[in-house]
Amino acid sequence: MKIKFHKTLVLWALLPFSLQAQQVMLSEDVAIDSTVAKRGPNRKHHTHSFMSFGTVVDEGSAGAKVVRPRMDYFNLGVRYKRRLAEHFAVGFDVAYGIEDYRLKQEAGKKLPDTLLNNRERMIFSSFAGGLYMRFNYGRRGNQLGKYIDLGGYGNIVFDHTHFTKNKQADGSTIRSRTTGLNYYQLLNYGLSARVGFNKFVLFGQYRMSNMFYGDKNLPELPRILAGLQFVLS
Amino acid sequence: MQHKFIIFLIAITTILPQKSFAQIQKCRVYFNHKSAKNFDAKSYFDAKAIERRIRQELPLYDWYDLPVDAEYLQAVEINSERLIMHSRWLNAAVVLANPEQIEKIKAFSFVKEVEISAPQTVSIAGTLDSTDSDVNEVLASQISRMGSASMEAKQLNGKGIRVAIFDVGFSGAEKHKAFEHLRANGRILKTWDFVKNEEDVYKGGWHGTAVWSCIGGKINNQWSGLAWDAEFLLARTEIGKREPFSEEENWVAAAEWADKNGADIINSSLGYTEARYFPEQMNGRKTFITRGANLAAQKGMLVINAAGNEGDGNWKIIGAPADADSVLSVGGVEPCCDYKISFSSYGPTADKRLKPNVAAQGRALCAVANGTNTVDGTSFASPLMAGFAACMWQANRTLKNMEMFKALEQSGHLYPYYDYAHGYGVPHVDRFKKDQTETNQFVIEQDPSGLELSVKINEESFDPAAEEGKQLLYYAIVRPSGLIESYYVLHVTERVPLRINVNAYSKGNIFRVHYKGQTSETEFK
Numbered sequence: 001m002k003i004k005f006h007k008t009l010v011l012w013a014l015l016p017f018s019l020q021a022q023q024v025m026l027s028e029d030v031a032i033d034s035t036v037a038k039r040g041p042n043r044k045h046h047t048h049s050f051m052s053f054g055t056v057v058d059e060g061s062a063g064a065k066v067v068r069p070r071m072d073y074f075n076l077g078v079r080y081k082r083r084l085a086e087h088f089a090v091g092f093d094v095a096y097g098i099e100d101y102r103l104k105q106e107a108g109k110k111l112p113d114t115l116l117n118n119r120e121r122m123i124f125s126s127f128a129g130g131l132y133m134r135f136n137y138g139r140r141g142n143q144l145g146k147y148i149d150l151g152g153y154g155n156i157v158f159d160h161t162h163f164t165k166n167k168q169a170d171g172s173t174i175r176s177r178t179t180g181l182n183y184y185q186l187l188n189y190g191l192s193a194r195v196g197f198n199k200f201v202l203f204g205q206y207r208m209s210n211m212f213y214g215d216k217n218l219p220e221l222p223r224i225l226a227g228l229q230f231v232l233s
Numbered sequence: 234m235q236h237k238f239i240i241f242l243i244a245i246t247t248i249l250p251q252k253s254f255a256q257i258q259k260c261r262v263y264f265n266h267k268s269a270k271n272f273d274a275k276s277y278f279d280a281k282a283i284e285r286r287i288r289q290e291l292p293l294y295d296w297y298d299l300p301v302d303a304e305y306l307q308a309v310e311i312n313s314e315r316l317i318m319h320s321r322w323l324n325a326a327v328v329l330a331n332p333e334q335i336e337k338i339k340a341f342s343f344v345k346e347v348e349i350s351a352p353q354t355v356s357i358a359g360t361l362d363s364t365d366s367d368v369n370e371v372l373a374s375q376i377s378r379m380g381s382a383s384m385e386a387k388q389l390n391g392k393g394i395r396v397a398i399f400d401v402g403f404s405g406a407e408k409h410k411a412f413e414h415l416r417a418n419g420r421i422l423k424t425w426d427f428v429k430n431e432e433d434v435y436k437g438g439w440h441g442t443a444v445w446s447c448i449g450g451k452i453n454n455q456w457s458g459l460a461w462d463a464e465f466l467l468a469r470t471e472i473g474k475r476e477p478f479s480e481e482e483n484w485v486a487a488a489e490w491a492d493k494n495g496a497d498i499i500n501s502s503l504g505y506t507e508a509r510y511f512p513e514q515m516n517g518r519k520t521f522i523t524r525g526a527n528l529a530a531q532k533g534m535l536v537i538n539a540a541g542n543e544g545d546g547n548w549k550i551i552g553a554p555a556d557a558d559s560v561l562s563v564g565g566v567e568p569c570c571d572y573k574i575s576f577s578s579y580g581p582t583a584d585k586r587l588k589p590n591v592a593a594q595g596r597a598l599c600a601v602a603n604g605t606n607t608v609d610g611t612s613f614a615s616p617l618m619a620g621f622a623a624c625m626w627q628a629n630r631t632l633k634n635m636e637m638f639k640a641l642e643q644s645g646h647l648y649p650y651y652d653y654a655h656g657y658g659v660p661h662v663d664r665f666k667k668d669q670t671e672t673n674q675f676v677i678e679q680d681p682s683g684l685e686l687s688v689k690i691n692e693e694s695f696d697p698a699a700e701e702g703k704q705l706l707y708y709a710i711v712r713p714s715g716l717i718e719s720y721y722v723l724h725v726t727e728r729v730p731l732r733i734n735v736n737a738y739s740k741g742n743i744f745r746v747h748y749k750g751q752t753s754e755t756e757f758k
Binding site: 023024025026027028029030036037042139140141142143 | 349350478506507508509510511512513514548572573579581652653654701702705716717718719720721722723724726
């Protein structure tokens with residue numbers, strides 16, 4: 001726990017209605033009315049930020065297998081919750097996310113081509129929006145408590161990059177970076193689920209849409225992501 | 234794999250919530266009747282408990298002391314998974330039961346109410362933060378500011394007073410040097426771990442060890458608490474980091490145990506806030522533990538509880554059971570000065586009663602598992618106050634518990650002034666049960682236009698070189714009902730430290746000022 005030194009409450013400030021500046025050690029207005037707050041983790045409205053780290057669960061379809069385990073997913077977002085009943089709420093979230101897949105270099109690889117490299121990655125940056133239903137269980141005070149969220153999400157991918165790295169016979173390294181990939185779809189969507197324990201959340205998401213245009217005949221990257229999410233504030 | 238994930242989604246959509254709602258739950262079952270007629274108080278209670286009742290003119294026993302009907306307990310035990318505990322005071326049993334069993338229990342004619350309880354995490358009111366403060370200065374001031382020298386001269390040391398401490402555990406205390414004198418003199422009368430139902434309480438954490446040392450410990454050959462010759466009952470009621478609702482049940486069970494074993498004072502440096510409750514529920518009636526604490530006071534015990542360390546957090550106000558009207562809630566002040574230490578929780582209660590009632594030093598040098606440490610928290614202000622109360626009760630044995638409660642408030646350094654950060658301030662032995670002589674330190678003046686009120690300090694009461702925090706003026710805007718609208722503490726740097734615009738305040742409200750022992754007020758007209 002943090003050390004609590006005495007250094008608060010020493011304010012050089014104007015007192016309300018006071019006509020003279022003073023060294024104020026303590027100043028408190030008492031909430032006279034008994035209005036119940038509407039905002040809070042277990043109130044009518046609640047908004048908080050979050051950060052997630054995830055990894056793929058499946059290794060992807062043949063020809064687009066990825067290296068596991070590694071951190072393939074990161075996002076940072078804001079979530080709103082509207083409590084409708086003691087044990088039920090709905091809400092939405094918006095987030096910025098990065099998916100970073102390291103492709104396995106093996107025979108039969110097809111994504112994005114059949115060439116084998118020393119290293120190869122595909123990175124996608126997106127803005128995501130999600131809707132969810134929340135089922136809380138257990139008694140709790142003004143806390144998020146224990147809950148299960150079920151919902152869906154949609155991503156707008158605004159940046160996609162393909163990286164390769166190859167060592168040459170003479171010891172030099174060639175790195176390539178290709179952007180504006182023409183085989184990647186702008187939008188994708190899927191289902192999401194979360195199990196939360198106050199500020200710690202286990203999440204999983206299943207991508208229902210294909211990542212690549214059908215006419216490109218490219219195998220799909222992993223559809224299932226899972227990881228840990230932290231409620232920040 | 235995709236199918237598996239969809240199956241997983243379906244599983245957590247359907248099975249888990251249902252399992253959560255349908256699983257065995259912990260319930261408090263309140264009964265509506267007690268049929269016991271014959272109760273042998275003398276064989277049930279310790280002699281000290283009988284003495285306390287006689288001294289405070291309380292009946293030897295009342296309805297609350299009668300045992301819970303064995304038939305009721307048997308019935309709920311048969312119709313539940315497990316009977317966990319029962320409380321005479323609250324005429325209740327705590328059981329584990331499934332929904333079907335709960336319905337059956339509810340149907341019994343002798344069952345008044347079934348309250349579902351569930352595990353939750355909570356915070357302990359005290360914190361154990363080490364600081365780099367001058368330890369000797371802290372140790373000296375933690376008891377001297379309440380008049381330890383006078384008390385020593387009067388041989389006031391808590392002798393004959395029985396203090397029960399409820400905490401998370403007393404790790405290391407069984408061998409700690411700080412308690413050697415208590416062990417040698419047989420002052421540790423009983424211990425009980427209400428979490429594990431066993432005698433050993435010297436485990437679970439050193440919060441209790443630190444708290445105990447603030448009542449009756451000895452550190453570096455100096456007393457760290459005032460009641461170093463008191464008798465002690467040590468109870469473990471807290472589980473620790475994963476703290477379920479059962480801790481409140483443990484607390485109430487421990488209070489009944491303390492009553493039975495003759496405790497005069499209960500010190501509880503524990504508090505329950507947002508993990509279980511909302512601020513509006515801190516009304517002295519809502520929580521199980523608060524109701525239990527009020528019943529403990531009805532039995533003649535003085536219940537002292539830490540106000541909490543939420544003053545600089547989101548929760549901000551006192552927790553339960555510090556919200557109980559019969560619990561002496563103790564806030565924390567800085568070691569240097571008589572103003573609130575930042576983290577100490579504020580009052581008032583949700584129903585606008587004064588809390589905290591009094592204050593003590595919020596930083597203390599304490600015994601911990603393997604030595605000593607300077608720690609912060611109202612957890613340590615509360616036992617410092619318990620030590621003081623034990624000494625005052627030793628000297629004034631005829632006082633009833635609520636008379637002692639009032640007398641402690643009246644001995645606060647601010648009395649009759651109060652606010653929701655300090656209560657009546659830090660008690661001192663020299664002010665205890667003594668008429669306060671009104672000092673003449675300042676006047677409240679109104680200018681000829683009637684628009685301005687000013688506080689003018691007498692020349693001899695003003696020190697232009699006073700250190701920061703050593704020359705304080707407290708003032709409050711108070712409604713006629715006694716409810717404070719706003720309050721302030723100023724460090725006085727000039728003889729007229731305050732001028733206020735009368736028009737900014739409602740007519741009928743009171744402008745109340747305290748400075749160096751003088752409290753004066755005037756009404757806005």
